[in-house]
Amino acid sequence: MGGDLRAARFAGLATGLALLGSGLAHAESKNFLGFRLLDLENQTVKWRTPTFGKSAVVTYAFATGPVTTPKARNCASMLPPAEAYGPSQITPRQFRREVAAAFRMWERVAGISFRETDDPSSAGIVIGAQAVPVGRAFTNVELKPGSGDKKVIGRSLICLNPKQPWKIGFDGRLGVYDLRYTIAHEIGHAVGLDHPSAAGQLMSYRYDEKQTGLQPGDVQGAVLLYGARPGARFTTATSRAAPGGDDAARGESGWPFGIGVNKTPSSPKAVQPR
Ligand SMILES: [Zn+2]
Numbered sequence: 001m002g003g004d005l006r007a008a009r010f011a012g013l014a015t016g017l018a019l020l021g022s023g024l025a026h027a028e029s030k031n032f033l034g035f036r037l038l039d040l041e042n043q044t045v046k047w048r049t050p051t052f053g054k055s056a057v058v059t060y061a062f063a064t065g066p067v068t069t070p071k072a073r074n075c076a077s078m079l080p081p082a083e084a085y086g087p088s089q090i091t092p093r094q095f096r097r098e099v100a101a102a103f104r105m106w107e108r109v110a111g112i113s114f115r116e117t118d119d120p121s122s123a124g125i126v127i128g129a130q131a132v133p134v135g136r137a138f139t140n141v142e143l144k145p146g147s148g149d150k151k152v153i154g155r156s157l158i159c160l161n162p163k164q165p166w167k168i169g170f171d172g173r174l175g176v177y178d179l180r181y182t183i184a185h186e187i188g189h190a191v192g193l194d195h196p197s198a199a200g201q202l203m204s205y206r207y208d209e210k211q212t213g214l215q216p217g218d219v220q221g222a223v224l225l226y227g228a229r230p231g232a233r234f235t236t237a238t239s240r241a242a243p244g245g246d247d248a249a250r251g252e253s254g255w256p257f258g259i260g261v262n263k264t265p266s267s268p269k270a271v272q273p274r
Contacts, residue, residue, distance in 0.1 A: 034217020
């Protein structure tokens with residue numbers, strides 16, 4: 001049953017399907033594609049340019065002190081990430097290695113590249129610990145203010161719960177999340193992907209330790225948004241037969257990962273959970 005995750009708060013999942021270019025209306029039909037694009041303010045979102053297939057370079061930084069984003073739905077108040085991984089006896093060096101590996105998962109397959117910076121105030125993606133612990137991990141995706149029809153992502157926050165234990169690697173204890181997997185999942189949100197299903201993809205919302213990296217649907221989603229990484233070859237050695245996960249799992253209320261968006265003046269209506 002994929003870990004005991006029911007207590008995780010479900011906050012503000014964007015509604016609506018956005019399987020562009022496919023003509024498919026039902027993500028969990030037999031035509032299920034294996035990915036789902038974030039839909040914020042009734043549009044899909046990506047970094048740098050709204051054009052599908054165009055590559056992007058995004059900076060990231062770790063919170064070095066309090067990072068406060070009052071209007072953020074998730075991660076509104078963050079602390080340095082060591083607050084979250086330190087109690088689990090994970091060192092800064094290990095943490096940085098796991099985070100770098102998580103970014104590389106996406107870089108290897110799609111035209112999105114990540115550069116670490118020292119300045120959380122200017123970085124595109126900021127990673128930290130939650131000042132107010134809730135759930136396991138959340139991502140907040142904020143659109144860039146602008147007058148254009150189509151907005152792009154301006155900043156994403158990823159926050160880890162400091163009151164939860166964390167680990168490196170899978171060991172079957174589903175109550176303790178692997179950092180690399182969790183952060184790779186949150187990065188998926190941070191670049192414009194939503195949950196396609198309960199299980200079967202890295203972007204699925206269940207934590208079940210059944211795959212270690214990106215699955216075919218994850219790759220398809222990232223490639224749709226940012227284009228393919230030249231020369232990338234994706235093999236599905238660990239993928240499973242049913243890309244959408246098992247039917248029995250659907251409809252469960254456990255949401256181990258959360259995703260939310262900022263409320264902005266241009267979007268007065270609340271984002272409803274689905
Ligand atoms: Zn998620």
